[in-house]
Amino acid sequence: MHDIYSFVSGPLAWVAFIAFFAGIMYRLIDMIVQVIKKEPFIFTYMSLKYSLRSIIHWITPFGTLNWRRNPILTIVTFAFHISLILSPIFLLSHVTLWDEAWNISWWTLPDGVADIMALIVIAGSLFFLIRRLTQREVKFVTSTSDYVILAIVAAPFVTGFLAYHQFFGYPIFVILHILAGEIMLVAIPFTRLSHMIFSLFTRAYMGSEFGVIRKSKDY
Amino acid sequence: MAEPAKKQEQEVKMTDEGLEVGASRLTEDKIEKVINQVLKAETGARLKTYVDTCVHCGLCSEACHFYMSNDKDPKWSPVGKVKQTIWEMINKKGKVTPEFIKRASEIASTECNLCRRCLQFCPFGIDIAYLIATVRRICHKLGVTPRYIQDTAHSHSVTMNQMWVKGDEWPDTLQWQEEEARGEFPGLRIPLEKEGADVMYSVIAPEPKFQAQLIYQAAAIMNVAGVDWTMPADMGWDNSDMAMxxxxxxxxxxVKRAHFETAARLRVKRIVMGECGHAFRSVYDTGNRWLGWSRPAIPIVHAIDFYYELLRDNKIPIKEKFKDPVTLHDPCNVIRGGGLMEKSRFVANALCETVVEMHPNREYNYCCAAGGGVINCGPPYKLKRVKGNRVKAEQLMDARARGAKVIISPCHNCHSGLKDIKNYYDIHMDIKFFGDIIYKIMEKPE
Structure with missing residues (x-):
């Protein structure tokens, strides 16, 4: 068990982080090269002002027409995404690991808050799952990969929650938790989870087109 | 803009020769080759990023009038239409059947107006209209396009106008309208080929073809307002664009090059265009880009903007304001696509005593379901188009319940689309252009 732990938390963690950062770099560079090669006109229309106008409206809860039209979804999706991003970064046990390995540390969330955030992510995943299964317009465009992606996102939080509370099988859940986290890191650049990176750019481009040319709101 | 079709009560299964014959000529090899050629040579980071970023959340659905009007059947949602077309083509690497292409063409050409309302609903700003337009592009290259609209594209190609208006018919029509108008406005001219004029006035071909009174009205307005204007006597006068x-x-x-070059030849300062939406999209946003101009080579002024200037500067003396309460339809291409919503309201309030807002309005307005070339696909799709816009009927009935008697629609396609909707749903409202109202209420010589 200890060997497996050392492996997943050592070499495999290296692989996952490298794949994550290199993958993001690769996807971004590939996108930019493609734009330069085939659609350089996009740069002509990009506007910082309207990019930010669009991004800020969409990252503000109820900041857009469609967020306001779907209040429950808006609350869930914001709580879900905020928890998903913040809790792994500011979790005390994670920061402790960084501290032990690299002697670096930063501010951490109180454990109780992090615990609630994990539950929010799990509940959010369930919400999205039920939405996929029950809402006709979502179900119609859902493919197997959508469920897989959802599972990839939920898994680190489910296993992390179980490991933290040490209900049963602690060592196994820690290993599963680390594995699940690594799978998610690797999946981000290479699946539709890449919306984490690309949504900023698609938003910025649409915001620019709407601001500069169409002189109307895209939010 | 197409010829107004007669009221059609029952659903009749009509075949579309453009799709049937086109698809019958296809082989799977050809389909694969063409799809991959378009995907590889003509698309790039945008398409790939859009497809990779879409998380299949369905949040675009309620933006679409077709989806809302068809009892929220998911196959009508924007992403549903994307799934049935371009996703399949990409996933199967172009290995799809002629039957699939036929259906994809029907979806892309007749079940989406490219109105871009869903772009405002997508959290990621995915350009769904671009994805559907790419499907149309593929179907075009495969020769599977609805027949009626293909005919207008042929007309563009041969005559540089949308309606097969022949070389001599155009100046004839202008001279005829000039002669008519001189009865009412002595000394009125429709100046042809006047080099160095401030304004080149351009229209869509249906105006000379069967709505010549609109040219009459425009001439009357130009005359009364004392505008230094001209119209070209030769090809390049038509700003419409079904090929787009x-x-x-x-x-x-x-077609766009001919249009801009005509304006350049006449050395006009700007092009003022009649009340048409799709033509505005073509000259202001799309056609210029194809020609390599980031912005139109010669400033484009839509009629709304032009009337706004004239009314702001008191260039059009008004006898008395239009009495009947009006409601304002915001055409996608000039409002969502051109930001003229407040100018449109300025014009409406300057002309009319009462303006009743419909809801939603401004850039969030529902589409007329005629634009984007859908009405130009002709009678086979009329009923689908009208039934597919029940929400527009509800929106109009609501405005009517709050007193509106007249719909102002500063766009030809919207005009025809709304007319079909009001006839089908028995909504007793008149539809007018701004030009109709200006002409009616302006001071005329005794």
Missing amino acids: FTGDNEIMGR
Whole structure:
């Protein structure tokens, strides 16, 4: 068990982080090269002002027409995404690991808050799952990969929650938790989870087109 | 803009020769080759990023009038239409059947107006209209385009106008309207080929073809307002562009080049265009890009903007304001696509005593379901188009319940689309252009 732990938390963690950062770099560079090669006109229309106008409206809860039209979804999706991003970064046990390995540390969330955030992510995943299964317009465009992606996102939080509370099988859940986290890191650049990176750019481009040319709101 | 069709009560299964014959000529090899050629050579980071970023959340659905009007059947949602077309083509690497292409063409050309309302609903700003336009482009290259709209593209190609208006018919029509108008406005001219004029006035071909009174009205307004204007006597006068909607970018480019070059030849300061939406999209946003101009080579002024200037500067003396309460339809291409919502309201309030807002309005307005070339696909799709816009009927009935008697629609396609909707749903409202109202209420010589 200890060997497996050392492996997943050592070499495999290296692989996952490298794949994550290199993958993001690769996807971004590939996108930019493609734009330069085939659609350089996009740069002509990009506007910082309207990019930010669009991004800020969409990252503000109820900041857009469609967020306001779907209040429950808006609350869930914001709580879900905020928890998903913040809790792994500011979790005390994670920061402790960084501290032990690299002697670096930063501010951490109180454990109780992090615990609630994990539950929010799990509940959010369930919400999205039920939405996929029950809402006709979502179900119609859902493919197997959508469920897989959802599972990839939920898994680190489910296993992390179980490991933290040490209900049963602690060592196994820690290993599963680390594995699940690594799978998610690797999946981000290479699946539709890449919306984490690309949504900023698609938003910025649409915001620019709407601001500069169409002189109307895209939010 | 197409000829107004007669009221059609029952659903009749009509075949579309453009799709049937086109698809019958296809082989799977050809389909694969063409799809991959378009995907590889003509698309790039945008398409790939859009497809990779879409998380299949369905949040675009309620933006679409077709989806809302068809009892929220998911196959009508924007992403549902994307799934049934371009996703399949990409996932199967172009290995799809002629039957699939036929259906994809029907979806892309007749079940989406490219109105871009869903772009405002997508959290990621995915350009769904671009994805559907790419499907049209593929179908065009495969020769599977609805027949009626293909015919208008042919007309563009041969005559540089949308309605097969022949060389001599155009100046004849203008001279006829000039002669008519001189009865009412002595000394009125429709100046042809006047080099160095401030304004080149351009229209869509249906105006000379069967709505010549609109040219009469425009001439009357120009005359009363004392505008230094001209119209070209030769090709290049038509600003419309159905090739843009069939995916025939090459013809779009030729037509737009002729238009801009005509304006350049006449050395006008700017092009003022009649009350048409799709033509505005073509000259202001799409055609110029195809020609390599980031912005129109010669400033484009839509009629709303032009009337706004004239009314702001008191250039049009008004006898008395239009009495009947009006409601304002915001056409997608000039409002969502051109930001003229407040100017449109300025014009409406300057002309009319009462303006009743419909809801939603401004850039969030529902589409007329006629634009994007859909009405130009002709009678086979009329009922689908009208039934597919029940929400527009509800929106109009609501405005009517709050007193509106007249719909102002500063766009030809919207005009025809709304007319079909009001006839089908028995909504007793008149539809007018701004030009109709200005002409009616302005001071005329005794």
